Amino acid sequence: MQYCWPGGKHMALTFSYDDGQTFDRRLVELFNRYGMKATFHLNSGRLGDANHRGPFVDGEEIRDLYQGHEVACHGVFHQDPLLLTEQELLMEFGRDREALEKLMQGMVQGLSYAYGRYDERTKRVARTVGLKYSRTVNSTHDFRVPADFMEWNPTCHHGDARLFEIGENFLNSPSYRMMPLMYVWGHSYEFDRDGTWGMMEEFCKKMQGREDVWYATNLEICNYVNALRNLEFSADGKKVYNPSAIAVWMMDGERIVACKPGETICS
Secondary structure: OEEEEHHHEOEEEEEEEEEOEOOHHHHHHHHHHHOOOEEEEEOHHHOOOOOOOOOEOOHHHHHHHOOOOEEEEOOOOOOOHHHOOHHHHHHHHHHHHHHHHHHHOOOOOEEEOHHHOOOHHHHHHHHHOOOOEEEOOOOOOOOOOOOOHHHEOOOEEOOOOOHHHHHHHHHOOOOOOOOOEEEEEEOOHHHHHHOOHHHHHHHHHHHOOOOOEEEOOHHHHHHHHHHHHOOEEOOOOOEEEOOOOOOEEEEEOOEEEEEOOOOEEEO
16 A cells, blocks of 8 residues: 555645744744644743843743644753753753643644754653654755654755755655655744745745645644554555554555544455
């Protein structure tokens, strides 16, 4: 069987933006206008701070501001993970998650590493506090699903000189390439600093409204791929059981089928 994104879609697109500065307000409006989905990684200790490398969004606004998108962790105070003890790491990640969950009134399960810095210890601590994935800053320029979601390398930064070329290659992914995923990341203040709001709007226009693209948050992608990886097959490969809470889509010959939660289907 060949797997698909939800609804039988061939491709998936996601965005990720760090720090939670007030420029996020304009970026969220832009994403909403063009039907994009994104994850916003926030430092809970900087929310509402107008002085320290800010200004940052207020904690009281984030639930409404990021509605329809995802809020994820970035560390309480954006400290370099490799310069913290294990106990400090537990507090930097765990307290960030706790504070953001209180503000969002829901689960927060994602992370991006401050300064893009991480190691095996950092990944282990992130898992320990209940985080499911974390984004790096290491661009791949390809469309592969990550092998390890705690070391999730994005496709490219939005300021990449080849952004539109990469986007075109993504939209023209051949049918034999299984589940291509494009992941764009950055910081919203960069659009203001670099005068590139118009460029980002043009990119969203280019990517919008595709029936073959799933527009998703980071966590939605992570959860879906994990559900796919947890499928159970009979010895002859003709029966598949889905033990997860998420439907998984696949091609059975020319037919697109969904294996619903708790369901067994036969090919």
